Amino acid sequence: MNNKLITFSRKSAPEKSARMVETIVGCKWSLTVYNLLNNDIHRPGEMVRSVEGLTTKVLNACLKRNIEFGILEREMFNEIPPRVEYKVTTFGHKFIKILTELEKLQAEIDDSNL
Template identity: 55%
Template structure:
């Protein structure tokens, strides 16, 4: 399931739009350059199929459809957010000093984690 949802180029972008309150397909299509109506509809259908989004249709003319996160969708979003945080931590670790054991111990001592003097 995760592979299918994440494998779609637009799924995470669409999910982010819904989180930001953009919940109608027309708004989504206008918000994302290069996203066609067909691809958007396929993406939305898949997110509904996997219970990430809920589709609400209103009996109006013209018809109105809105998408909201389900309870599962909120949990799924938290996992994606945690992966984003992990990626940021990884990028920060890559940018930091390499192989300098003493500076790593000093920084962890200052952060309140166990350092050489705390053990």
Template identity: 60%
Template sequence: MINKDKKIERIIGPAQSARMVETIVGCKWSLTVYQLLVQGINRPGEMVRATEGLSTKVLNQCLKRNIEFGLLKKMSYPEIPPRVEYIITELGYKLLPILDSLTQLQEEINKSK
């Protein structure tokens, strides 16, 4: 039996994490970047060469956003020529199953059309 007198409190979603997921999923290249990093392709030049249509400018914007969220970390090495690599942080690894679930959901939606 439902108690009609009891008020339900509004549930407020986790704003920061929701914005983070929206930004990452909304970026055309973020999922590809994570796929590259998981495969061990972690240098910007390698990423651009491995991905058709990805420009250096767009890659740098994508990497910067992910670093700001704390999902990726930039590793700079004091070598000549300079070497830069990106790694997925602990928080980034926690996000990967969520991104995989969203990808699977989209595939199911596409199949049902």
């Protein structure tokens, strides 16, 4: 009989992605911004007008955080008056899919009263 002792090293959480999920989900406006972008609302002023309680200052902080993580990108147009639009990056689409799966998991938990 071959009794090999197998040892496993401690598995750590994926540090950067876990921090990203925590930061984005912790921001109460990020998921709303993704919903706005999904509904073709790309300009900051239109975002603020579309959501009750959302201020320009809070939106700008939220957008900046999402840009730093590579989820969103800012597009500036050389026009007068200046125009800025935001869109989801390729990486952002992957990230939003993960958040969507987390929402589905939460719905299952809510339905089963776990």
